[in-house]
Amino acid sequence: MRASDWSEGALFLCANRTARVSGVSAAVWAFSVSGYRLLYRWLDAREGLPVDHALVTAFRDVVGRIAELIDLFARADHLLGHALNATLSREVLGSPKRNRSSPMSSQTPDLFGFKPAQGDLFADEPARNDGVGVANPEAVRARLLKLLAEARAAEFRPPWNERTTRTIQIVFPQMANWLPHDEAEQLRFAFAQEMRRLTDAA
Amino acid sequence: MVEPWTMFGFKGAGIQRRGTFCLFVFTNRYAAANCSLSSGGRRRCRACFMTVEIEIGLVRTANRSTKKKSLRLDIGRWTTDAFTMIEHTETSYDQNSKLFRESTIARFTRFLAVPGGSGDLVSRQDSGQHSFRGSYGGYAFPLCDNRAGHGPFNVSPNLLAGLAANYGAPVSAQDTFDAILALLSATSYTLRFAEDLEDVFPHVPFPSDHALFSKRRPWAVKSAQSKPSRVRPTPRF
Numbered sequence: 001m002r003a004s005d006w007s008e009g010a011l012f013l014c015a016n017r018t019a020r021v022s023g024v025s026a027a028v029w030a031f032s033v034s035g036y037r038l039l040y041r042w043l044d045a046r047e048g049l050p051v052d053h054a055l056v057t058a059f060r061d062v063v064g065r066i067a068e069l070i071d072l073f074a075r076a077d078h079l080l081g082h083a084l085n086a087t088l089s090r091e092v093l094g095s096p097k098r099n100r101s102s103p104m105s106s107q108t109p110d111l112f113g114f115k116p117a118q119g120d121l122f123a124d125e126p127a128r129n130d131g132v133g134v135a136n137p138e139a140v141r142a143r144l145l146k147l148l149a150e151a152r153a154a155e156f157r158p159p160w161n162e163r164t165t166r167t168i169q170i171v172f173p174q175m176a177n178w179l180p181h182d183e184a185e186q187l188r189f190a191f192a193q194e195m196r197r198l199t200d201a202a
Numbered sequence: 203m204v205e206p207w208t209m210f211g212f213k214g215a216g217i218q219r220r221g222t223f224c225l226f227v228f229t230n231r232y233a234a235a236n237c238s239l240s241s242g243g244r245r246r247c248r249a250c251f252m253t254v255e256i257e258i259g260l261v262r263t264a265n266r267s268t269k270k271k272s273l274r275l276d277i278g279r280w281t282t283d284a285f286t287m288i289e290h291t292e293t294s295y296d297q298n299s300k301l302f303r304e305s306t307i308a309r310f311t312r313f314l315a316v317p318g319g320s321g322d323l324v325s326r327q328d329s330g331q332h333s334f335r336g337s338y339g340g341y342a343f344p345l346c347d348n349r350a351g352h353g354p355f356n357v358s359p360n361l362l363a364g365l366a367a368n369y370g371a372p373v374s375a376q377d378t379f380d381a382i383l384a385l386l387s388a389t390s391y392t393l394r395f396a397e398d399l400e401d402v403f404p405h406v407p408f409p410s411d412h413a414l415f416s417k418r419r420p421w422a423v424k425s426a427q428s429k430p431s432r433v434r435p436t437p438r439f
Contacts, residue, residue, distance in 0.1 A: 076388035079417055083385060083409035093364030093408070131355035131375035133362020140367055170410040177370030 001051045003043040013043075013051045013059075021059070028066045038066060086166040140178040144187050147172060151194040157202040158195070169195060369412035381415050382406050 002015035006029045013019035024039070031038050042062055049055060147168060150159045158165040172191050176184035355375035365373040385391065385406055398405075409415055 073387060073389050076384055077390045079414065080385055080388035080391055080407070082414055083407050086410040087407040088368055088410055092368060093361065094367070095360065095364065131357065133359060133366040133373045135363060135367035167410040171368045174370035174412055175367060178367070
């Protein structure tokens, strides 16, 4: 095997210009990681191997994977764009604020004596976890009531900045899911009413 | 300017550091294409993200300043001795070895890697295995953590609880991992925050909307045997 250069969606796998492969888009051919073209290097690394069924199958799968990745990246862009509209801040998530002057927490080195530069964001918490997060309804209730009280206390406009307001408007109804249905409905209604009042006042 | 989003929620940060060579070996021959790596337009951009299912485990390598044992990998015509390993050669990925047992990563786990420099994807000629070289430092965040007293998941319970409270539904470590991967896979992320990524760790903008958080499903890594689902292979022979 000695692959030729890609030209208009096709290339030859064999040196004698046989085993023509077509349908490889320019985007797939140009797909690169850290500046290295993936497909080119894949072929280059296999130079001299027989072009058999296994190789052709593998090549087809790699091409398919790359095409899939390109598609996924595009969807990721879309997703990120929407996510950036209203994000959960550290404060909303209940994480302590970062101390910018000393980003490192007092974390013990790991098995290899490595002390990460990132620091442990959630120091002093139990080490083990079962990998599923659930919320405490009491804490949720307290936070919802606090948000509602803040909204009620405001006179002309929401008491939060624009970004936080957007986030809270999305999060409030979701958080209420942790409460009994009737109570949740009531809180959602009261909050929506307050937000309408504040929007009208502004 | 870095916005105050939540940073990685992984407990215990990376397992690699500047000055340490690390070699991840995969028996999954599609690993290279599976690696959701993205890199920005800048040469020194720190942000490359990848997730893979590894079958062999992490082979932790020696620090540059400590005991060195050169490993030669034939990569096509390109031979490199850049990798160093502790008391192992490239063919001795023995699962019963001390090195493997002490590895923080178990078999069939997934991790997110953030190389400090260029992340090179190279392939071995003979078997189609792929490896990832995170030279110039970098970090790897395994989803699972098998160290005694840790885990089984490497995601902070506080973060999961925080997300669950805001989303009004239980949130699993797996979901969170997929969401982080999905968000960081966006090319626009690396381009938009290229300046910040030079200096600080990636910040993860978790969306407020639970529906958006749940859309990360396509990023759930497929098993080694799976075939591409949404986009079919296109070449014709």
